[in-house]
Amino acid sequence: MNNYEFLDPVMPGDPSVEMTAITTDQFESILNIQQKILNFIAQDRKENDILDELCTLSEVMLESSVASIMLLNPNTESLSLVSAPSIPEDSHHLLYGVLPNSGNGSCATAFAHGRPAYVNDTSTDDRWRNARDLANSFEIKSCWSMPVYNRDGRVIGTFALSSAKQRRPSTFHDRLLKMCSSAVSILLERKELRRLSVTDKLTGLWNRVKLDQGLHAQRASYSVYQETYSVMIIDIDHFKHINDNYGHNVGDTVLSGIAEVLRDNIRPRDLLGRWGGEEFMVLLPDSGNGKALEIGEEIRMAVRNHSFGLAGDLTVSIGICEVKENLRTLEVVDRADRALYRAKASGRDRVCMFYKNKGKRPSNIVDINKKAAATAL
Numbered sequence: 001m002n003n004y005e006f007l008d009p010v011m012p013g014d015p016s017v018e019m020t021a022i023t024t025d026q027f028e029s030i031l032n033i034q035q036k037i038l039n040f041i042a043q044d045r046k047e048n049d050i051l052d053e054l055c056t057l058s059e060v061m062l063e064s065s066v067a068s069i070m071l072l073n074p075n076t077e078s079l080s081l082v083s084a085p086s087i088p089e090d091s092h093h094l095l096y097g098v099l100p101n102s103g104n105g106s107c108a109t110a111f112a113h114g115r116p117a118y119v120n121d122t123s124t125d126d127r128w129r130n131a132r133d134l135a136n137s138f139e140i141k142s143c144w145s146m147p148v149y150n151r152d153g154r155v156i157g158t159f160a161l162s163s164a165k166q167r168r169p170s171t172f173h174d175r176l177l178k179m180c181s182s183a184v185s186i187l188l189e190r191k192e193l194r195r196l197s198v199t200d201k202l203t204g205l206w207n208r209v210k211l212d213q214g215l216h217a218q219r220a221s222y223s224v225y226q227e228t229y230s231v232m233i234i235d236i237d238h239f240k241h242i243n244d245n246y247g248h249n250v251g252d253t254v255l256s257g258i259a260e261v262l263r264d265n266i267r268p269r270d271l272l273g274r275w276g277g278e279e280f281m282v283l284l285p286d287s288g289n290g291k292a293l294e295i296g297e298e299i300r301m302a303v304r305n306h307s308f309g310l311a312g313d314l315t316v317s318i319g320i321c322e323v324k325e326n327l328r329t330l331e332v333v334d335r336a337d338r339a340l341y342r343a344k345a346s347g348r349d350r351v352c353m354f355y356k357n358k359g360k361r362p363s364n365i366v367d368i369n370k371k372a373a374a375t376a377l
C-alpha cells in the first residue's frame with residue numbers, strides 16, 4: 001500500500017475520527033490556508049517561515065490548540081521539533097531527540113506506524129505510556145499527529161495539533177491535518193532543492209552561485225556600513241600532478257580533505273565555498289587591518305601540516321583582496337585573483353594580498369612571506 005493513501009479522506013467507520021460532514025465554512029477555511037501557503041511560496045518566502053505560518057494558521061482552526069512539526073534527524077534516528085511558534089522556545093529542548101517508537105507519544109507513534117495517531121486522552125492512551133511526563137510538562141490532553149511523507153512515500157516527520165482538552169478529531173480536522181502534512185512535505189522538498197542548488201556536491205561546501213550571492217551581499221552591506229571585508233581565493237598547488245599520478249578519485253578525496261581543513265580554520269561568520277576546480281573562496285566580513293592575511297596564513301599552515309593520505313603533503317597559494325571602498329564584485333575578485341597569481345608566480349605555498357597603493361604600479365600586492373620587501377617595491 002502506498003503511504004500517501006493515508007492522506008486520502010478518512011474511511012467511514014474509522015473510530016478515531018468523529019464522522020461529521022464538513023461544512024462550507026470549514027471547507028473554505030482549509031482552502032484559505034492553502035491559498036496563503038501558495039502565496040508565500042510564490043513570494044519566495046523562506047520555507048522555515050512558511051512552516052511557522054502553517055502552524056499558526058492551523059491553530060486558528062481549533063480553539064486553544066498548539067501546532068508542531070517534527071522531523072527525523074537521520075544521524076541520530078530521532079525526531080526533533082522544527083516548527084512550533086506557539087511553544088515557548090525555552091521548552092523546545094524537551095522535544096529534541098524523541099525516539100520514534102510507539103508509546104513515546106502521538107508523533108513518535110504516527111512516525112513509527114506511518115499512519116495518523118489521534119490520541120484523545122494522553123493520560124490513559126497506551127501510545128503515551130512512555131511520555132506521560134512530557135504530556136504533563138506541556139499540559140497536553142489530546143494530541144493528533146499525522147505523518148509527513150517524502151516524494152518516495154517514506155515517512156520523514158509529523159504534523160500535529162495538541163490541546164489542553166480531551167478531544168476527538170472530526171472529519172474536518174482529519175482533512176486539515178492531511179492538507180498540512182502535504183504542505184509540509186512540499187515545503188521540505190523545496191527547501192532541500194534550494195539547498196542543493198547552492199551546494200557543491202563533492203565537498204558539501206557552498207557553490208559558486210552562493211558565493212556570487214555572498215559577494216553581492218557583501219558589496220550591498222559595505223555601501224551601508226562601510227565595514228572593511230575581504231575576499232580570499234585559495235588554490236591547491238600542482239593539483240594536476242595528483243590527478244595524473246594517483247587518479248581522479250584521489251584528486252577528489254584531496255578536494256574534500258582541503259574543504260575540511262578550510263572549514264576548521266575560518267570564523268563562523270565567514271562564507272566558504274568552492275569557486276571552481278581546485279579553487280576555493282572565503283568571504284570574510286569585518287576583516288580590516290590585515291585580519292584576512294592572518295587567517296590566510298593560518299590556512300596555509302594548516303594545509304601544510306595536514307596529511308592527505310596517498311597524495312601526501314600538499315600546499316596552497318592564497319590571494320586576498322581587502323575591500324575598503326565601494327568596488328564592483330568583478331573588480332574585487334579580479335584583485336584577489338591578481339594576488340593569487342603573484343603567490344603562484346613567486347614560488348607557491350604563500351599568501352599575497354592586493355592593496356591599494358595610491359597610483360604606483362605594480363607595487364600593489366603584498367607577499368606575506370617577504371612583507372617588508374614587497375611593501376618597499
Ligand SMILES: Nc1nc2c(ncn2[C@@H]2O[C@H](COP(=O)(O)OP(=O)(O)OP(=O)(O)O)[C@@H](O)[C@H]2O)c(=O)[nH]1
Nearest residue numbers: 235236237238239240241243248249251252277278
Ligand atoms: N579530481 C578532480 N580534479 C579536478 C576537479 N576540477 C578540476 N580538476 C583538476 O584540477 C587540475 C588543475 O590544474 P592546473 O590548473 O594546471 O593547476 P595545478 O596543477 O594545480 O597547478 P598550479 O595551480 O599552477 O599550482 C586539472 O588537472 C583539473 O582536471 C575535480 O572536481 N576533481
